[in-house]
């Protein structure tokens with residue numbers, strides 16, 4: 001019979017002390033449990049050691065805060081909390097929309113930002129918006145030492161992150177727009193096989209900033225469910241810089257959509273064919289800059 005050993009630290013200090021004692025013993029974290037519990041039910045393991053993060057507080061783990069333009073979102077923040085935060089909605093509309101696109105209110109009340117990121121699914125909604133915003137993942141180890149990783153260092157493959165066995169994701173750092181720039185588009189577009197309770201077949205998160213003349217100066221675009229990991233489309237975005245939103249020629253729009261598609265490597269699976277994913281991605285990229 002399989003045995004589950006559950007640890008429930010009540011503070012960040014207790015969690016770090018526990019990590020120090022775990023040594024080489026394998027364990028899994030459980031935050032909201034909306035991914036990990038399904039996974040364990042599908043593939044039960046003989047003996048399982050779980051560290052439940054539900055009661056961990058302190059060190060900003062459950063907080064959304066900011067100092068000037070520097071924002072912090074703790075890994076233990078729930079998707080519901082993120083969706084309800086007015087500062088997030090005003091400064092990062094793409095993240096607000098991604099939170100509202102994730103599952104149902106019941107799931108959002110349990111599911112956490114850290115769980116969405118650490119599951120490392122190519123179709124993670126909040127994770128995709130965080131990549132578009134160039135958020136930096138901050139891990140903490142048993143000694144309390146922090147390690148910062150951009151998305152390309154953090155996501156190693158499907159369901160695989162760079163977190164070491166003695167680390168926990170503490171949260172994300174992100175920058176709000178420079179006051180000399182304004183947000184001209186910040187949007188999360190998600191296409192699934194049905195409208196609700198569905199992971200995306202293709203998603204595109206965009207956060208575009210322009211100067212006072214309306215010229216695009218900073219463009220963050222991430223694509224989901226079209227590659228083994230969520231990807232940023234920086235090469236395609238460079239084509240937009242200096243252009244005026246709403247005044248981009250048809251030829252440039254098509255060239256941009258081609259460049260976004262070149263950042264993807266879609267596969268065919270139960271939910272959609274690679275051909276369909278490629279078409280939808282091009283349409284989302286085209287819509288992103290041609291309708292305003």
Ligand SMILES: Cc1cc2nc3c(=O)[nH]c(=O)nc-3n(C[C@H](O)[C@H](O)[C@H](O)COP(=O)(O)OP(=O)(O)OC[C@H]3O[C@@H](n4cnc5c(N)ncnc54)[C@H](O)[C@@H]3O)c2cc1C
Nearest residue numbers: 029031032033034035036103112114115116118124125169
């Ligand atoms: C019905 C249903 C619908 C869903 N719909 C969507 C959807 O539309 N979009 C979407 O993106 N997802 C969806 N999901 C997936 C899931 O809800 C999200 O990925 C959620 O954000 C996971 O968060 P959690 O706190 O529940 O993670 P958990 O299940 O607790 O953990 C997920 C993984 O992250 C690890 N982990 C959690 N926290 C940390 C941490 N701080 N440090 C290190 N590792 C950590 C765990 O060990 C585990 O491997 C759905 C799930 C269900 C059941």
